[in-house]
Amino acid sequence: MTASGTQLDALTAAGLRWHESGQASLTGPVLRLATELDRAFAILGDLWQAEPEQHPATIPAARMHELGYLRSFPHQVSFAVALDGSPANLDGFRAGPMVTADGVTGARLAPIQEILTPAACYHIYGAHRGERLDGPRYLTTRNTCFRREDHYRPLRRQWSFTMREIVCLGSESNATAFADRARVVVSEFAEHLGLPIGWEPATDPFFRPETDPRYLLQKIQPLKIEGRYGDLAIASVNRHFEHFGELMDIEVGGTPAHSACLAFGTERWLYALLDTHGTDAQEWPDLTQAALDVRSRMLGW
Amino acid sequence: MTASGTQLDALTAAGLRWHESGQASLTGPVLRLATELDRAFAILGDLWQAEPEQHPATIPAARMHELGYLRSFPHQVSFAVALDGSPANLDGFRAGPMVTADGVTGARLAPIQEILTPAACYHIYGAHRGERLDGPRYLTTRNTCFRREDHYRPLRRQWSFTMREIVCLGSESNATAFADRARVVVSEFAEHLGLPIGWEPATDPFFRPETDPRYLLQKIQPLKIEGRYGDLAIASVNRHFEHFGELMDIEVGGTPAHSACLAFGTERWLYALLDTHGTDAQEWPDLTQAALDVRSRMLGW
Numbered sequence: 001m002t003a004s005g006t007q008l009d010a011l012t013a014a015g016l017r018w019h020e021s022g023q024a025s026l027t028g029p030v031l032r033l034a035t036e037l038d039r040a041f042a043i044l045g046d047l048w049q050a051e052p053e054q055h056p057a058t059i060p061a062a063r064m065h066e067l068g069y070l071r072s073f074p075h076q077v078s079f080a081v082a083l084d085g086s087p088a089n090l091d092g093f094r095a096g097p098m099v100t101a102d103g104v105t106g107a108r109l110a111p112i113q114e115i116l117t118p119a120a121c122y123h124i125y126g127a128h129r130g131e132r133l134d135g136p137r138y139l140t141t142r143n144t145c146f147r148r149e150d151h152y153r154p155l156r157r158q159w160s161f162t163m164r165e166i167v168c169l170g171s172e173s174n175a176t177a178f179a180d181r182a183r184v185v186v187s188e189f190a191e192h193l194g195l196p197i198g199w200e201p202a203t204d205p206f207f208r209p210e211t212d213p214r215y216l217l218q219k220i221q222p223l224k225i226e227g228r229y230g231d232l233a234i235a236s237v238n239r240h241f242e243h244f245g246e247l248m249d250i251e252v253g254g255t256p257a258h259s260a261c262l263a264f265g266t267e268r269w270l271y272a273l274l275d276t277h278g279t280d281a282q283e284w285p286d287l288t289q290a291a292l293d294v295r296s297r298m299l300g301w
Numbered sequence: 302m303t304a305s306g307t308q309l310d311a312l313t314a315a316g317l318r319w320h321e322s323g324q325a326s327l328t329g330p331v332l333r334l335a336t337e338l339d340r341a342f343a344i345l346g347d348l349w350q351a352e353p354e355q356h357p358a359t360i361p362a363a364r365m366h367e368l369g370y371l372r373s374f375p376h377q378v379s380f381a382v383a384l385d386g387s388p389a390n391l392d393g394f395r396a397g398p399m400v401t402a403d404g405v406t407g408a409r410l411a412p413i414q415e416i417l418t419p420a421a422c423y424h425i426y427g428a429h430r431g432e433r434l435d436g437p438r439y440l441t442t443r444n445t446c447f448r449r450e451d452h453y454r455p456l457r458r459q460w461s462f463t464m465r466e467i468v469c470l471g472s473e474s475n476a477t478a479f480a481d482r483a484r485v486v487v488s489e490f491a492e493h494l495g496l497p498i499g500w501e502p503a504t505d506p507f508f509r510p511e512t513d514p515r516y517l518l519q520k521i522q523p524l525k526i527e528g529r530y531g532d533l534a535i536a537s538v539n540r541h542f543e544h545f546g547e548l549m550d551i552e553v554g555g556t557p558a559h560s561a562c563l564a565f566g567t568e569r570w571l572y573a574l575l576d577t578h579g580t581d582a583q584e585w586p587d588l589t590q591a592a593l594d595v596r597s598r599m600l601g602w
Contacts, residue, residue, distance in 0.1 A: 017428060021415050023357035025428060031355050054332050056324035057358070057417075057445050057461045065400040074391045078383050079405065080417055082449040083375055090375045090508060099366040103412030104380065110449075111404030114322055116358075116381055127318060127326060144358050144445065148383040148411075160358045207391060 011154050014279040022152030022159035024267065029281040034162075034270055038142065040291035041164045041264050044185055047298055048178070050140035050166050055123035057144065058114035063126055067247060069118065072214055075207045078116040078146040078159070084108040116146040120163040121261045125244040128169060133252040136170030136178070155271035156232055162266035168259060169250060172241075175258035179237050182262040185298055186227050186235045192290035195229055195272050202226040202233065229272040236263050312455050315580040323453030323460035325568065330582040335463075335571055339443065341592035342465045342565050345486055348599055349479070351441035351467050356424035358445065359415035364427055368548060370419065373515055376508045379417040379447040379460070385409040417447040421464040422562045426545040429470060434553040437471030437479075456572035457533055463567035469560060470551060473542075476559035480538050483563035486599055487528050487536045493591035496530055496573050503527040503534065530573040537564050 008018060015028030026034055042052075058080045064070055070077060083089060089108050096106035117123065120143040128137070142164045149157055168178035183199065190197045202224045209215035218224060223240070226233035238261050244250070245257035252258075277283045309319060316329030327335055343353075359381045365371055371378060384390060390409050397407035418424065421444040429438070443465045450458055469479035484500065491498045503525045510516035519525060524541070527534035539562050545551070546558035553559075578584045 019357055019361075021357065021359060021361065023359065025357060025424070026355040027352070027428075031353055034355070051328070052332055054327040054335070056320055056322065056326060057447070058322060058324065060320075060322065061400045061405050070399045070405075071395055074384055074394050074399075074408070075386055078381050079410075080379050080447065081382055082379050085376055085449070085451075093375050094372055094508075098371045099362045103414045104362050104371075107375070109380075109410075113404045123326070127328075146358070146381065148386070150386075207395075 008154055010279045011274065014274060014281075016154060018154045022149070022157075024154055024158060029279075030270060030274070032281070033273065033284060033287075034266060036287045037266060037269055037273075038162075038164060040189070040287040042140070043288065043291035043295055044189060045138075045140040045166050047181070047185060047295055048138035048166060048168070050138040053124065053127065053139055053141045055117070055120075055127065055141055055143060058116055059122055059126070061113055061115050064115050064118075064122065067122065067125070067244070068214060069115075069122070072204070072206050072212055073118065076118065076147045076149070076205070078118075078148055079112045080114045080116050081112045082110045084110045116160075117143045118147060119145055119165070119263070121165040121167050121263070124165075124167050125248045125250070125259065128250055129248040131169075131250050133169060133250070133257060135252070136168055136174035138166065138168055138178075140164070140166045155267040155274075158267060164264045164266060165261050167261045169245070169252070169257045171252050172258045174252075175239060175241075175260040178262075179239055179260045181298070181301055182237045182260075183225065183227075184301065185294060186237070186262070188294045188297065189290060190227065190229075190234075192293055193273065193276075193285050193287065195234075195276055197227045197229050197234065199225050199227055202236065229268070229275075232268055232271065234265055234268040234272055237261075238263065309455055311580045312575065315575060315582075317455060319455045323450070323458075325455055325459060330580075331571060331575070333582070334574065334585060334588075335567060337588045338567060338570055338574075339463075339465060341490070341588040343441070344589065344592035344596055345490060346439075346441040346467050348482070348486060348596055349439035349467060349469070351439040354425065354428065354440055354442045356418070356421070356428065356442055356444060359417055360423055360427070362414055362416050365416050365419075365423065368423065368426070368545070369515060370416075370423070373505070373507050373513055374419065377419065377448045377450070377506070379419075379449055380413045381415045381417050382413045383411045385411045417461075418444045419448060420446055420466070420564070422466040422468050422564070425466075425468050426549045426551070426560065429551050430549040432470075432551050434470060434551070434558060436553070437469055437475035439479075440468045440470070442466055442468075456568040456575075459568060462569075465565045465567060467563045469562070470546070470553070470558045472553050473559045475553075476540060476542075476561040479563075480540055480561045482599070482602055483538045483561075484526065484528075485602065486595060487538070487563070489595045489598065490591060491528065491530075491535075493594055494574065494577075494586050494588065496535075496577055498528045498530050498535065500526050500528055503537065530569070530576075533569055533572065535566055535569040535573055538562075539564065
């Protein structure tokens with residue numbers, strides 16, 4: 001909800017419109033930049049011949065509970081929910097003010113069964129449940145993701161934002177090789193774009209981390225590294241070991257599959273690009289060419 | 302939730318994965334078809350030099366109430382909502398089962414302020430609030446839209462689906478000309494794709510329509526016509542007269558702007574294409590070429 005005036009003014013000049021809910025509209029130059037950026041991510045994904053998948057806006061709460069998400073991140077979760085559909089409930093709703101300063105009022109909700117996607121890759125593990133793989137499999141997906149935060153800032157911290165991910169399912173060595181190469185790909189791409197980034201081990205923002213065994217595991221094992229522009233994580237490379245393979249019964253060569261993912265936060269890349277190159281589109285780098293160059297250089301890696 | 306086995310099998314062969322929540326994942330051939338279809342819609346939008354806009358996943362409940370949506374469609378609305386963020390509430394949630402067969406349980410929700418987008422164009426009227434136009438303005442936007450229904454069917458009736466819209470803001474004659482041309486564009490495009498469609502006047506699915514003055518108005522004035530493949534509306538052309546112009550204080554030449562929109566239901570076009578041409582990608586028409594042909598023919602219209 002807070003953004004220094006100058007920064008928001010500059011972003012507005014590039015076509016951003018900021019909403020009190022912690023979300024952004026993109027128009028004009030910044031929308032063209034976002035479109036080109038996702039095309040560049042797709043070109044990088046070609047390095048693994050990643051197969052595209054498009055998944056729903058929501059994911060079952062029962063599955064996210066199974067994956068441990070609700071226990072670890074109850075403060076961040078957003079749900080999709082309808083009104084209880086009985087005519088009496090809907091009539092009662094329409095008889096009242098329906099919306100006040102305190103929000104929607106005067107109706108019972110239907111049971112909550114679905115969570116608005118918190119990270120694009122969660123859909124992939126469920127989509128490949130029960131698979132028996134002969135070798136590594138690479139998938140890519142993009143989704144609108146929701147994370148509730150204490151405060152929001154345009155492009156840097158939003159309630160909803162766009163995440164592009166590339167996921168590896170395979171053996172331990174497949175996952176290790178993917179994670180190593182992913183980090184180099186991101187570094188090279190950022191360098192081509194003139195964005196200084198540094199890599200830092202990181203932990204996810206657990207609720208009451210000291211009581212969460214998954215947090216403690218992340219502190220011991222280097223599960224997550226973030227590519228940071230200043231203090232802003234614009235990409236992350238995550239190792240899950242057999243976590244999702246075991247939970248989703250995915251096997252490779254008779255043992256639980258390992259997985260790893262590379263995640264790009266699209267709006268944060270937009271922020272880094274605008275912060276580095278300014279809001280005049282004439283000064284922006286050619287993202288497609290940068291991705292093509294990186295892909296050529298990395299093909300033999 | 303119901304889909305005849307044969308139909309779902311055929312869609313699955315083309316890469317569709319159906320979810321109990323009434324949503325679809327797209328992979329493989331059907332995802333490539335969806336991507337090409339949206340590119341074709343963008344080519345058709347070029348006929349009006351429609352400016353692209355990308356809007357958030359949700360829209361304020363207060364604004365949708367102002368636009369009359371909650372009173373008319375309480376049975377269809379879906380909300381985005383978080384848990385009340387107090388530590389005690391979240392601790393209580395984590396101490397319980399969190400998810401049962403009846404859904405998410407054991408926590409208070411935060412106030413509900415946002416509605417998951419019910420139609421892509423609603424964002425546009427708010428985004429242009431207060432504008433004073435010299436002439437017509439054409440915008441295009443795509444969004445994931447949510448409508449709760451009694452039952453769902455793959456691609457034909459989903460809880461969440463993709464809608465591409467082209468919107469005209471301008472004078473009454475601008476809106477009339479847009480609506481007339483839009484109908485011809487859709488007819489020509491469908492004909493190029495071998496899809497038989499017929500146009501029918503339609504009303505929106507109001508709750509208790511007989512008591513809703515907006516329904517009665519739609520019965521009197523031809524506000525909405527649907528392009529139907531069989532009984533499936535795959536496109537609609539909608540006239541709003543000054544409705545949104547007055548509510549959002551948009552003026553052209555000193556008087557409230559008229560508006561009209563052309564809406565494409567992406568998944569329903571996929572259904573029509575697969576139903577007509579089968580699920581073998583070799584047999585599918587070239588959507589980009591069809592759109593280019595229609596654009597060429599219509600340029601002088």
